[in-house]
Structures are given as structure tokens and as C-alpha cells.
Amino acid sequence: MNDKVRENMDVIGADGVHVGTVDRVEAQRIKLKKSDAYGRHEGHHHYIELGFVAGVEGNKVRLSANADIAVTLEEEATGKPVDL
Incomplete structure (x- = not known):
């Protein structure tokens, strides 16, 4: 899957909400x-x-989780989960 993910692609949750770039x-x-x-x-x-990537469609990386859940799965550079 990582060979399909490219710089500047939108990362969106399963619900279509933007998570990041x-x-x-x-x-x-x-x-x-x-x-x-x-x-x-x-x-x-x-x-x-x-x-957590469900697929790549055009210029979008679609995650298997909704955006509100995906942001709780993010990690900082340290490898520690983000404390929202």
C-alpha cells in the first residue's frame, strides 16, 4: 500500500472528513x-x-476509521499517541 501513497495526497476518514495531508x-x-x-x-x-489505510482513490488516502477516530490514532514523532 505504501507504494501508492504519495506526497500532498489528502488523508480522509471513512466518513469523508479531512484528517491531514x-x-x-x-x-x-x-x-x-x-x-x-x-x-x-x-x-x-x-x-x-x-x-489504517483502507484504500487510495485518485489523490485521496481513505482510512478505515472515521476522521474523529483517526485523529485519536495519530502519533507524534516520538511514537506516542497524541493527547487530545
Whole structure:
């Protein structure tokens, strides 16, 4: 799957809601652009495991979870889950 995920693709939840934008794939995780981070997480890269990717359609990476759940699955560069 990681060979289909490309820079600047939109990452969307199963519900069609925007989760982030692909910066690149690193170590079986999608690295999201810093510009998608918000609040106290602003300025940090966040990651989503490739295992949560349901498919790639055009310029969109669709996740198997809805956006509100997907953001709880994100990790910071440290590999620790994001504390929302």
C-alpha cells in the first residue's frame, strides 16, 4: 500500500472528513504535514499507521476509521499517541 501513497495526497476518514495531508511515508507510517496540526500540537509532524489505510482513490488516502477516530490514532514523532 505504501507504494501508492504519495506526497500532498489528502488523508480522509471513512466518513469523508479531512484528517491531514501526506508529507511522506516513513517506516510504515504516513507522516502528515505540520500545517495540518492544530492547537497545542501545531508545528509538530503527526503519523498514521499504514494499517489504517483502507484504500487510495485518485489523490485521496481513505482510512478505515472515521476522521474523529483517526485523529485519536495519530502519533507524534516520538511514537506516542497524541493527547487530545
